[in-house]
Amino acid sequence: MVKRILVGFDGSNVSMKALLFGIKIAKNRNGDVLVLEVIESPIRYGLENYQLEDHRIREKVVIHEELMKRLSVEHDVPIYFKIDRGYPPHVIAKYADKENVDLVVVGTRGIKGLKKIFVESVSTKVIETVKKPILIVK
Numbered sequence: 533m534v535k536r537i538l539v540g541f542d543g544s545n546v547s548m549k550a551l552l553f554g555i556k557i558a559k560n561r562n563g564d565v566l567v568l569e570v571i572e573s574p575i576r577y578g579l580e581n582y583q584l585e586d587h588r589i590r591e592k593v594v595i596h597e598e599l600m601k602r603l604s605v606e607h608d609v610p611i612y613f614k615i616d617r618g619y620p621p622h623v624i625a626k627y628a629d630k631e632n633v634d635l636v637v638v639g640t641r642g643i644k645g646l647k648k649i650f651v652e653s654v655s656t657k658v659i660e661t662v663k664k665p666i667l668i669v670k
Contacts, residue, residue, distance in 0.1 A: 534665075535563035538633040540624050540658065542569060543596060546639030550669040554637040555607050563634075564610035567600055568627050569593070570620040621657035628664045637667045 539554040541547045551567060558565045571589055597613055604611040616623050628636050640655040655668050 534561050534634040536566065536631065536633045536635075537563060538566045538568060538624070538628050538631060538636045538664075540570070540620065540636070540638040540654070541567045541596070542620075543592060544639065546669065548639075550637045550639035550667075551603070553667070553669050554635075555603060555609050555611070557635070557637075558609045559607055564612065566627070566631055566633060567611060567613045568624060569596060569613070569615050570623040571615060571617045572619070620654045621661045624658055625661040625663070628662050633664055635665050635667060636662050637669060639669045 534557060537554045537558050539547075539551050541551055551565075554565050557563070593615055600611045600613040603609075614627070616627070624636065624638070627633075636658065638655050638658050659666055659668070
């Protein structure tokens with residue numbers, strides 16, 4: 533039975549669709565939703581950009597925390613929001629096991645054309661990495 537749902541969230545439109553789908557499933561099953569936002573390491577171009585990127589990440593996280601609180605109240609579903617750093621597919625897999633979720637929901641970016649050949653999406657890697665049932669939302 534699906535009671536605990538892990539949703540990978542990055543603030544994109546498709547991750548919002550995945551979140552709303554996960555909330556709908558949880559509501560129908562009297563379950564809860566664990567929303568996980570994975571921040572990839574911002575260290576790319578030196579200290580100045582690290583500080584700038586870190587500030588942007590904090591602003592984004594505050595906005596997403598408020599969104600989760602609002603959605604929890606609006607849909608009457610417990611939503612727990614967690615943030616971690618690392619490579620998203622691996623972190624999602626770690627949380628899926630650690631939090632003993634019943635279902636993992638992630639969105640797909642819909643990569644097309646030549647880019648699809650050279651860029652592996654997070655959702656594709658999640659399918660390969662996570663050992664729990666997975667739902668991919670377009």
